[in-house]
Amino acid sequence: MDIKNTVTKKGAFSVSDKDISSAVINRLPRYYRYLGDLLDNDVVRISSKELSEKMHVTASQIRQDLNNFGGFGQQGYGYNVEYLYNEIAKILGLDRKYDMVIVGAGNIGQAIAGYTDFEKRGFKVKRIFDINPTLFGQTIRGILIDDVANLEDYIKDNNITIAALTLPKNQAVTMANNLVKWGIKGIWNFAPIDLRLPSNVKVETVHLSDSLMRLSYNIREMEEDKDV
Amino acid sequence: MDIKNTVTKKGAFSVSDKDISSAVINRLPRYYRYLGDLLDNDVVRISSKELSEKMHVTASQIRQDLNNFGGFGQQGYGYNVEYLYNEIAKILGLDRKYDMVIVGAGNIGQAIAGYTDFEKRGFKVKRIFDINPTLFGQTIRGILIDDVANLEDYIKDNNITIAALTLPKNQAVTMANNLVKWGIKGIWNFAPIDLRLPSNVKVETVHLSDSLMRLSYNIREMEEDKDV
DNA sequence: TAGATTGTTAATCGATTAACAATC
DNA sequence: TAGATTGTTAATCGATTAACAATC
Numbered sequence: 001m002d003i004k005n006t007v008t009k010k011g012a013f014s015v016s017d018k019d020i021s022s023a024v025i026n027r028l029p030r031y032y033r034y035l036g037d038l039l040d041n042d043v044v045r046i047s048s049k050e051l052s053e054k055m056h057v058t059a060s061q062i063r064q065d066l067n068n069f070g071g072f073g074q075q076g077y078g079y080n081v082e083y084l085y086n087e088i089a090k091i092l093g094l095d096r097k098y099d100m101v102i103v104g105a106g107n108i109g110q111a112i113a114g115y116t117d118f119e120k121r122g123f124k125v126k127r128i129f130d131i132n133p134t135l136f137g138q139t140i141r142g143i144l145i146d147d148v149a150n151l152e153d154y155i156k157d158n159n160i161t162i163a164a165l166t167l168p169k170n171q172a173v174t175m176a177n178n179l180v181k182w183g184i185k186g187i188w189n190f191a192p193i194d195l196r197l198p199s200n201v202k203v204e205t206v207h208l209s210d211s212l213m214r215l216s217y218n219i220r221e222m223e224e225d226k227d228v
Numbered sequence: 229m230d231i232k233n234t235v236t237k238k239g240a241f242s243v244s245d246k247d248i249s250s251a252v253i254n255r256l257p258r259y260y261r262y263l264g265d266l267l268d269n270d271v272v273r274i275s276s277k278e279l280s281e282k283m284h285v286t287a288s289q290i291r292q293d294l295n296n297f298g299g300f301g302q303q304g305y306g307y308n309v310e311y312l313y314n315e316i317a318k319i320l321g322l323d324r325k326y327d328m329v330i331v332g333a334g335n336i337g338q339a340i341a342g343y344t345d346f347e348k349r350g351f352k353v354k355r356i357f358d359i360n361p362t363l364f365g366q367t368i369r370g371i372l373i374d375d376v377a378n379l380e381d382y383i384k385d386n387n388i389t390i391a392a393l394t395l396p397k398n399q400a401v402t403m404a405n406n407l408v409k410w411g412i413k414g415i416w417n418f419a420p421i422d423l424r425l426p427s428n429v430k431v432e433t434v435h436l437s438d439s440l441m442r443l444s445y446n447i448r449e450m451e452e453d454k455d456v
Numbered sequence: 457t458a459g460a461t462t463g464t465t466a467a468t469c470g471a472t473t474a475a476c477a478a479t480c
Numbered sequence: 481t482a483g484a485t486t487g488t489t490a491a492t493c494g495a496t497t498a499a500c501a502a503t504c
Contacts, residue, residue, distance in 0.1 A: 023495070025445055029438035033420060047461060056424075059461095060497050067463060075462040076504045092441045093448030111339035112436075117420075123440055161447065186447045188440060192261060192345075196284075202450060204443035208340075208434065210257035212351055212416060213320045215432035217253055219389065219414045220321030222430060251471070275485060287485095288473050295487060303486040304480045 024065050028092055030055070031065070035085040047078035097122045098186075099159060103175055104166035105130035105145050108190050112164055113140040123162065127154060155182045164188040176203075252293050256320055258283070259293070263313040275306035325350045326414075327387060331403055332394035333358035333373050336418050340392055341368040351390065355382060383410045392416040404431075 034055055038046060052059040066072050066084075069091050073079045089095055100118075102109045105128050112118070113125055128140065129148040138145045146154070154160065163184045167175055172191035179187060180201050189195055189205040197203055262283055266274060280287040294300050294312075297319050301307045317323055328346075330337045333356050340346070341353055356368065357376040366373045374382070382388065391412045395403055400419035407415060408429050417423055417433040425431055 021495075025442060026438075028445065029435065029441040030422075032441070033438075049461080055422075058497060060499095061495095063461095063463065064496075071463065073462050074504060075502070076460045078461065091445065093444040094441065096448070098444065098447075107339035107342035111335035114335035115436075117437060118440060121437065121440070123444075162443065185450075186443045188443055194258075194283075200450065202443060202446040204439055204446070206434065206436065206439050207257065208343075209345060209349065210254075210261075211432055211434050212346060212349070213257040213260070213322065214253060215390065215414045215416055215430060216321040216326065216351075217256070217319065218430040218432070219326075220324070222413075222428065249471075277485080286473060288475095289471095291485095291487065292472075299487065301486050302480060303478070304484045306485065 020068050024068055027057075027065055028088060031062070032085065032088045032092065032094075035081055035088065038081045039085055043081050045078050045080055048073070050078075094122055097124060098161045100125045100162040100164060100188075101151070101155065101160050102128040102164045102166060103148070103151065103179070104168075105132070105135050106166055106168075109164070109166035110140055112166070113143050116141070125164075126158060126160065129154075152178070152182050155179075155184060160184065162186045162188060164190070166190045169193055248296050252296055255289075255293055256316060259290070260313065260316045260320065260322075263309055263316065266309045267313055271309050273306050273308055276301070278306075322350055325352065326389045328353045328390040328392060328416075329379070329383065329388050330356040330392045330394060331376070331379065331407070332396075333360070333363050334394055334396075337392070337394035338368055340394070341371050344369070353392075354386060354388065357382075380406070380410050383407075383412060388412065390414045390416060392418070394418045397421055 034051065048059040048062045052062055055062075063073075066079075070087070072084050072087050100123055102113055102125055105113075109128060109130075113128055119125070125143055128143055128145045129151045130136075130145055131148050133147070135145045136147055155163075161184070163179050163186075165172055165176060165179070165187050169191050172189070172193055173195065176187055176189070176195045176197060180197055184201060186202045186204070187195065187197070189203055190208070191205075192207060192209055195203045195205070262279065276287040276290045280290055283290075291301075294307075298315070300312050300315055328351055330341055330353055333341075337356060337358075341356055347353070353371055356371055356373045357379045358364075358373055359376050361375070363373045364375055383391075389412070391407050391414075393400055393404060393407070393415050397419050400417070400421055401423065404415055404417070404423045404425060408425055412429060414430045414432070415423065415425070417431055418436070419433075420435060420437055423431045423433070
């Protein structure tokens with residue numbers, strides 16, 4: 001008897017036993033966004049076909065993507081919007097709360113602190129840290145700006161999971177390594193560098209200037225096509 | 229041998245006759261960044277092999293990517309760093325200047341205005357527009373905040389190419405359509421929506437909350453793997 | 457039941473990697 | 481010339497799309 005062939009149906013296994021491609025992960029927040037809008041408009045059910053037309057993707061891709069995580073739909077019916085919305089939230093880890101710090105009270109640091117949207121999704125900024133003494137004691141939306149010398153203790157004492165790293169390039173690498181030592185689990189990096197950290201710390205980088213360069217490329221390309 | 233003067237056969241330009249895949253375009257700013265660092269360190273030449281080790285990609289991919297745009301290297305030598313850096317700048321459209329406005333003087337709008345890095349790359353913020361009268365006349369880094377009622381005229385009179393759109397979601401779509409009408413060529417969109425605009429206007433969206441959700445996914449996935 | 461639509465396998469397409477002849 | 485490394489073609493791998501049997 002071939003044992004290998006007797007192991008058939010999935011689902012008994014946890015979601016993360018196989019590696020999901022990053023292309024799929026990158027699309028999840030977008031699904032989540034569209035489902036949230038549908039929910040706001042009191043839409044109860046939707047088929048992959050309808051959703052595909054709204055999102056300008058193929059229905060096939062939607063079904064393939066979702067089936068990486070489980071069978072959330074029903075034949076002949078489609079998907080229950082609220083249920084699917086909540087399932088994707090769980091997949092994305094939005095069913096839990098994250099305590100965050102912001103490291104660097106510059107332009108971007110302050111902008112992130114000022115935002116209320118992230119908090120709605122479970123990402124709560126607890127404190128901002130900087131090296132500039134004139135900022136100490138100031139608050140943004142009630143969030144205190146503190147001396148970066150206190151950062152290590154603060155992370156350890158308050159179970160901080162995520163650090164938004166908004167320091168200049170030349171300070172970012174050293175700080176990132178410290179954050180790892182101090183037990184941070186995820187770094188939301190705004191510095192224009194590629195952080196290489198141990199695999200038990202996750203990095204997500206927002207490359208603003210890369211983004212602007214892509215826009216520039218596309219504008220230039222379009223203009224060249226025009227006058228050729 | 230002077231590589232700079234060794235002009236290749238095919239390179240005689242018309243970069244945009246074939247469609248370059250967006251995977252390639254997305255990597256260009258990263259190449260540009262690494263080459264800039266090499267240049268700062270006075271590195272004169274580099275082979276695809278060496279660069280691939282620094283960047284943690286394959287040498288093959290680097291050569292394939294670059295050859296979409298022309299033969300910038302030389303057999304037996306590699307690539308001249310400065311030359312390649314400048315060529316990529318041209319491809320990305322960084323050899324020209326863009327005049328920009330920021331629409332929305334909120335957190336992100338002000339943060340972008342405060343940045344000096346973009347200006348170095350040729351993206352100059354000329355003015356910020358908002359609906360809130362208490363802000364009118366204020367400046368950020370010398371950049372005036374003006375009444376959004378003046379935006380149409382300002383764009384038309386000052387040949388503005390790019391608008392950074394930092395309005396809340398519900399105002400962003402209407403404004404985007406207006407920007408198109410007023411002749412904007414590129415929109416750098418920070419609102420969490422998918423703008424669908426005519427093909428003569430390019431959109432580049434920065435989805436901050438999508439980015440944070442990806443971080444959250446990766447943290448959660450890592451923690452699950454650990455305790456299975 | 458009949459119709460609709462999923463979950464999933466198979467086919468296609470595109471992107472990445474490997475290999476190597478060309479050539480500096 | 482001999483060695484190195486590109487530019488480019490061919491092979492592989494992965495992701496997307498198509499098709500359809502299962503089933504609600």
